Amino acid sequence: MQRTVFFISDSTGITAETIGNSILAQFEGVQFDKHRLPFTDNAHKAEIAALRIKTKYAQSGQRPIVVNTMAERALCEIVATSGALMLDVFAPFIGPLEDELGTKRTGLVNRSHGLVDFDKYEARINATNYALSHDDGIDVNYAEADLILVGVSRSGKTPTCLYMALHYGVSAANYPLTDEDLEKLELPARLRPYRDRLYGLTIDPLRLAQIREQRRAGSRYATLQQCRWELEQADRLMRQAGIPSLNTTHVSIEEIASKIFDRFGIERTMF
Numbered sequence: 012m013q014r015t016v017f018f019i020s021d022s023t024g025i026t027a028e029t030i031g032n033s034i035l036a037q038f039e040g041v042q043f044d045k046h047r048l049p050f051t052d053n054a055h056k057a058e059i060a061a062l063r064i065k066t067k068y069a070q071s072g073q074r075p076i077v078v079n080t081m082a083e084r085a086l087c088e089i090v091a092t093s094g095a096l097m098l099d100v101f102a103p104f105i106g107p108l109e110d111e112l113g114t115k116r117t118g119l120v121n122r123s124h125g126l127v128d129f130d131k132y133e134a135r136i137n138a139t140n141y142a143l144s145h146d147d148g149i150d151v152n153y154a155e156a157d158l159i160l161v162g163v164s165r166s167g168k169t170p171t172c173l174y175m176a177l178h179y180g181v182s183a184a185n186y187p188l189t190d191e192d193l194e195k196l197e198l199p200a201r202l203r204p205y206r207d208r209l210y211g212l213t214i215d216p217l218r219l220a221q222i223r224e225q226r227r228a229g230s231r232y233a234t235l236q237q238c239r240w241e242l243e244q245a246d247r248l249m250r251q252a253g254i255p256s257l258n259t260t261h262v263s264i265e266e267i268a269s270k271i272f273d274r275f276g277i278e279r280t281m282f
Contacts, residue, residue, distance in 0.1 A: 012040065012041045012042065013041070013042040013043070013044060013071075013073075014041060014042075014043055014044070014073055014074075014075070014076060015043075015044045015046070015067050015071060015073065015075040015076070016031065016035065016043045016044065016045050016046070016075070016076045016077075016078065017045075017046045017047075017048055017060070017063075017064055017075060017076070017077045017078070017095070018031050018045065018046070018047045018048065018078050019048045019051050019060055019077055019078070019079050019080070019081060019090060020048070020049050020050070020051065020079070020080045020081060021050065021051055021052040021080070021081045021082055021083065021086065022049065022050065022052075022080070023049050023050075024047045024048065024049035024050075024080075026080050026100065027047075027078045027079065027080040027100060028045075028047055028078075030078065030080075030100050031078035031098075031100075032045075034078075034098075046063075048060050048063075051081060051086065051090070052081075052083075052086070053086075054085070054086065054089060057081075057086040057089035057090050058089055060089075060090055060093075061089055061090050061091075061092050061093040062093075064077065064090070064093035064094075064095050065093045065094065068093065068094055068095070074094065074095060074096055075093070075095040075096070076095060076096045076098065077090060077093070077095040077096065077097050077098060078098045078100065079097060079098060079099050079100065080099075080100045080101060082101070082116070082117075087099060131180060134180035135176065135177060135178070135179075135180045137180075137182075138175075138176035138177075138179075138180045138181055138182045138183075139173065139176040139177055141155065141156075141176065141182040141183075141184070142169075142172040142173050142175075142176040142182070142183055142184070142185075143173075145172075145183075145184035145185065146169055146172065146184075146185060147164075147168075147169070147185065147186075147187050148185075148186050148187060150184075151186075151201050153184055153201070153202075153204075153205045153208070155182055156182055156183065156184045156205065156208055157181045157182045157183060157208070157275075157277065158181070158183050158184075158208045158209075158210055158271065158275055158277075159183070159184045159185065159186055159202065159205055159208050159209050159210070160172060160183060160184070160185040160186070160209075160210055160211070160212055160271075161185070161186045161187075161188060161202070161209055161210070161211050161212070161249070161254065162185075162187070162188060162211055162212040162213060162214075162245060162256075163187065163188050163193075163213075163214075163219070163238075163241040163242060163245050164187050164223070164232075164241075165214075165219060165222045165223055165226065166212045166213060166214045166219065166259060167212050167214065167259040167264070167267065168185035168186075168187070168212055169185060170264055171183070171185075171212065171259075171264055171267050171268060171271075172184070172185050174264045174265070174268055175268050175271070175272075178268075179268070179272075179277075179279040180279065181272075181277065181279060186199070186201075186202060188241070188244075188245050188248065190241075192248070193240075193241055193244035193245060193248065194244070196244065196247055196248050196251065197248070198248065198252045198254075206252065206253075206254075208275075209252075209254045210254065210255055210256070210257075210271055210274065210275070211245070211249040211254045211255065211256030211257070212256065212257060212259050212267070213242055213245060213246060213249075213256055213257070213258050213259070214242070214258060214259050214260050215258070215260040216235060216238045216239040216242055217235065217238075218260050219238040219242065220233055220234065220235045220238045223238065255274055257270055257271075
């Protein structure tokens with residue numbers, strides 16, 4: 012079975028897509044053809060969106076699904092003329108909140124992901140710059156790090172650091188364990204003063220070999236034998252040094268970050 016899904020928003024569409032994908036993931040065996048329509052913030056754009064949805068309906072013969080986070084009711088009604096199943100993300104919450112707070116919603120657009128708090132936004136930018144400058148041991152000034160990820164090359168350290176920086180303003184550095192580190196089975200001297208900030212990432216050897224083969228095809232670096240040796244040595248080193256670790260093979264970046272935050276007691280809200 013295949014169904015078409017549209018994520019429609021008067022802003023970036025991030026909320027609609029994130030929540031929508033979480034809901035759709037509950038339905039195994041259904042293939043979803045997904046489309047994101049951000050910045051649908053006036054009647055003309057809403058009419059264009061409705062026409063696009065109607066066209067897809069006619070082509071497929073299957074009723075499209077719309078996950079909607081448009082704040083203005085009139086725009087929702089225009090899109091609804093498409094005949095799609097409308098899933099309004101805000102609807103279940105607005106009424107009860109209006110009753111609880113004793114005030115009506117404003118209906119203003121582009122509020123969810125705007126620069127509501129400049130200090131938090133600047134913190135995210137600074138954390139991102141920190142993650143980039145402290146990627147793969149480029150810079151080793153770890154005094155300002157909230158945490159330091161360690162692991163073999165291509166185990167997921169860089170994307171995790173950038174995700175934590177971009178979304179939560181966490182200053183995360185990462186250190187790639189080299190062959191020399193792994194042969195010595197000793198925590199590198201530059202990391203020892205920050206042992207309480209270390210967290211290890213590991214991965215399945217076969218998956219690591221596949222990732223490395225895409226990066227350096229035919230190299231010793233990408234062989235399964237080399238990957239197994241590095242991961243076994245890294246595991247020994249981390250257990251010996253008392254570094255907590257997580258296997259990232261079947262874990263999303265979002266979940267990796269959440270587990271790391273939980274381990275370090277970091278409480279940050281997104282954006």
